[in-house]
Amino acid sequence: MKKKAVFLLLLALFSLAFGFRVGSTPLSWGDIWDIFAHKWFQQPTTLSNAEVIILWDIRVPRVFLSFLVGGSLAISGAIAQSVLQNPLASPFTLGVSSGASLGAALVIFMGLQLPFFPQYTQITMGFLFGIGTIFFVLGLSFQMDKGMSNTSVVLTGMVISLFFNGILSTLMVFFSQESSKMVQWSMGSFAMRGWSHVEMIFPVMVLGLLLSLALARELDLFSFGSAQAQSMGVATVPVKVGAFILMAWMTGACIAVSGIIGFVDLIAPHVARKWVGNRHIALLPASFLIGGTLMTATDTVARTILAPSELPVGAVTALLGAPFFFYTYRGQQKKE
Amino acid sequence: MKQSKNKVVLWLLCLSLLAACGGDSGTAQSSVGTESSNTEVESSSPEADAPEDGGEGSTLLAFEAGSVVQDPSGNEFIVPESMDRIISTAPSNTEILVALGLGDKIMVVDTYSQGIDGLSADVMAVEFRSPDVESLIMAECDILFASEHNMEGGEDPYAQLTESGIEVVYIPTSETLADIYADILFFGQLTGQVTQAEGVVADMKATVQTVTETLAGVETKDVYFEISPAPYLYTFGTDTFLHEMLELAGGNNVFASETGWFAPSEEAILMADPEIIITNAGYMDDALGEIISRENWTSLQSVVNEDVYLVDENLLARPSQNVVLGLEELARAIHPDLF
Numbered sequence: 001m002k003k004k005a006v007f008l009l010l011l012a013l014f015s016l017a018f019g020f021r022v023g024s025t026p027l028s029w030g031d032i033w034d035i036f037a038h039k040w041f042q043q044p045t046t047l048s049n050a051e052v053i054i055l056w057d058i059r060v061p062r063v064f065l066s067f068l069v070g071g072s073l074a075i076s077g078a079i080a081q082s083v084l085q086n087p088l089a090s091p092f093t094l095g096v097s098s099g100a101s102l103g104a105a106l107v108i109f110m111g112l113q114l115p116f117f118p119q120y121t122q123i124t125m126g127f128l129f130g131i132g133t134i135f136f137v138l139g140l141s142f143q144m145d146k147g148m149s150n151t152s153v154v155l156t157g158m159v160i161s162l163f164f165n166g167i168l169s170t171l172m173v174f175f176s177q178e179s180s181k182m183v184q185w186s187m188g189s190f191a192m193r194g195w196s197h198v199e200m201i202f203p204v205m206v207l208g209l210l211l212s213l214a215l216a217r218e219l220d221l222f223s224f225g226s227a228q229a230q231s232m233g234v235a236t237v238p239v240k241v242g243a244f245i246l247m248a249w250m251t252g253a254c255i256a257v258s259g260i261i262g263f264v265d266l267i268a269p270h271v272a273r274k275w276v277g278n279r280h281i282a283l284l285p286a287s288f289l290i291g292g293t294l295m296t297a298t299d300t301v302a303r304t305i306l307a308p309s310e311l312p313v314g315a316v317t318a319l320l321g322a323p324f325f326f327y328t329y330r331g332q333q334k335k336e
Numbered sequence: 337m338k339q340s341k342n343k344v345v346l347w348l349l350c351l352s353l354l355a356a357c358g359g360d361s362g363t364a365q366s367s368v369g370t371e372s373s374n375t376e377v378e379s380s381s382p383e384a385d386a387p388e389d390g391g392e393g394s395t396l397l398a399f400e401a402g403s404v405v406q407d408p409s410g411n412e413f414i415v416p417e418s419m420d421r422i423i424s425t426a427p428s429n430t431e432i433l434v435a436l437g438l439g440d441k442i443m444v445v446d447t448y449s450q451g452i453d454g455l456s457a458d459v460m461a462v463e464f465r466s467p468d469v470e471s472l473i474m475a476e477c478d479i480l481f482a483s484e485h486n487m488e489g490g491e492d493p494y495a496q497l498t499e500s501g502i503e504v505v506y507i508p509t510s511e512t513l514a515d516i517y518a519d520i521l522f523f524g525q526l527t528g529q530v531t532q533a534e535g536v537v538a539d540m541k542a543t544v545q546t547v548t549e550t551l552a553g554v555e556t557k558d559v560y561f562e563i564s565p566a567p568y569l570y571t572f573g574t575d576t577f578l579h580e581m582l583e584l585a586g587g588n589n590v591f592a593s594e595t596g597w598f599a600p601s602e603e604a605i606l607m608a609d610p611e612i613i614i615t616n617a618g619y620m621d622d623a624l625g626e627i628i629s630r631e632n633w634t635s636l637q638s639v640v641n642e643d644v645y646l647v648d649e650n651l652l653a654r655p656s657q658n659v660v661l662g663l664e665e666l667a668r669a670i671h672p673d674l675f
Contacts, residue, residue: 024604049635054603057632113621176447176464184568192567192602194631308604309594310569 019063024307070295077265094157103129134248188261188314216280263321409506426483431656559587645669
């Protein structure tokens with residue numbers, strides 16, 4: 001177990017270091033050390049100001065941001081899979097992403113603006129709509145089924161998802177001039193972010209990880225099924241609702257800083273389960289590390305493979321994610 | 337560039353041949369003879385574009401009604417008898433038609449064309465990519481000027497119109513000045529407004545010449561031209577119309593090593609440290625303020641010196657006579673002391 005933890009940590013550190021190292025501007029390990037020394041210990045540096053900014057203000061925050069977003073999405077995915085006992089469940093299948101898209105679309109199409117922080121209108125609305133959708137889905141499934149069985153929650157989530165997508169497609173016909181902005185938003189990106197975004201998501205992520213670890217025992221019991229969990233003393237409905245809110249909050253924050261990036265929330269928990277098993281006290285941190293590593297690696301690929309041009313990271317995760325999904329699915333079939 | 341010039345020359349040849357065939361049979365014979373001797377000269381040296389510059393108005397004739405003509409996209413159509421009711425489904429086409437004095441004959445436009453000066457107040461508007469074919473048919477028009485832009489995705493939204501007897505003419509999205517000149521002359525020949533079309537083209541050439549003469553011997557400046565704002569930066573390299581315009585306007589594209597349209601990485605822009613930043617994102621509330629206030633851009637020389645400019649998003653995006661106005665605007669942004 002310890003070996004695995006060390007391995008995952010090393011992998012994560014490697015992805016971070018690799019992310020610092022590569023980019024359209026060539027910087028050597030020596031240059032990187034030089035700039036870190038310059039920033040931390042006020043050492044003089046021979047590198048140009050542009051190179052210092054490129055590493056310290058662009059690459060480093062971007063690499064951290066992608067790691068934090070990937071990790072948070074992975075934890076959200078692990079929670080969704082465990083609570084719903086469904087390997088395909090994720091915050092996105094529960095409607096968070098389509099809700100957030102709808103919120104962002106309303107901002108783009110209607111030209112809405114927040115009074116004091118107009119530049120944050122889109123991310124705030126994405127965040128609120130993402131979380132709002134989860135409440136909407138939970139409320140509806142509670143109406144249909146007071147026990148909130150997994151099937152009714154998943155089904156409601158998918159129906160609401162499709163419903164919101166329908167509204168979105170209709171809006172895009174009416175506002176065809178703006179629809180390209182919408183398409184870009186829905187592809188997700190870490191470009192043009194800086195330290196301020198890292199500062200926004202860091203507390204969300206730390207708190208989310210701690211709260212989810214506090215729920216680890218309940219999540220373990222959920223893996224046996226709701227009825228079993230209830231018989232073992234878990235107040236299923238309140239715990240479910242609490243877990244969903246935690247998940248929606250983390251996902252909403254991720255969407256707010258990066259747009260919609262799929263697959264990591266689905267894949268990372270699956271890889272983590274294969275590695276460390278189903279006990280959440282190990283599964284959640286492992287999911288975080290794997291999700292973060294995956295996201296940082298894919299974002300590094302997205303911004304370097306065609307440098308100086310960039311690919312949308314959402315497209316790259318999907319390109320890498322889809323084959324992985326079929327691989328795990330086939331693996332499961334073979335076992336049966 | 338060479339290829340497109342060839343295309344223009346071929347085009348004009350085809351047109352003049354067609355025009356000649358339509359004329360009196362006796363003289364037509366001899367004129368075809370002289371045309372074909374021209375052909376040899378021109379095809380061996382495409383640089384000598386004789387028909388464009390030689391003899392004002394003498395080489396171009398309006399198309400004969402009822403004759404079969406190829407449009408600039410290569411589709412054949414029959415020149416209609418009357419052209420009193422026109423549909424235009426792209427803003428570039430609408431602008432050219434208005435410039436030729438046909439604004440009052442345009443009955444239907446696309447939604448992007450709405451608001452172009454010179455259209456009648458009660459003009460009907462249809463969706464750009466998925467037009468309502470029924471209302472187009474009901475408008476009982478003679479001819480439709482479509483853009484290849486309307487066909488994005490490979491589907492021709494006007495196939496049903498052709499079947500119902502409205503002639504559909506396709507204008508390609510021209511990407512060089514020479515092609516735009518040729519398009520405008522084609523509009524002139526088709527609508528019988530040849531003199532006006534030649535006048536429009538001559539005015540364009542005069543503007544371009546003024547700009548290039550003013551800039552002769554002037555040092556170029558490094559420019560980053562942004563066509564999509566943060567966080568989804570988008571710009572272009574060579575082989576684009578905007579690149580051609582940028583160079584004509586005395587700018588040096590910092591991404592000249594790339595080709596086509598692409599999304600640049602932030603660090604590539606910081607490394608290039610352009611002298612001037614130009615954006616055409618006029619739909620943003622404060623496009624310039626947004627660029628100047630970007631977290632990591634404060635040390636760029638263009639941001640420090642506030643050499644960040646907004647140009648009209650339509651002038652350079654629509655292949656019509658107005659591109660030269662866009663060229664002037666661009667030159668003014670890059671060399672404010674000269675224009």
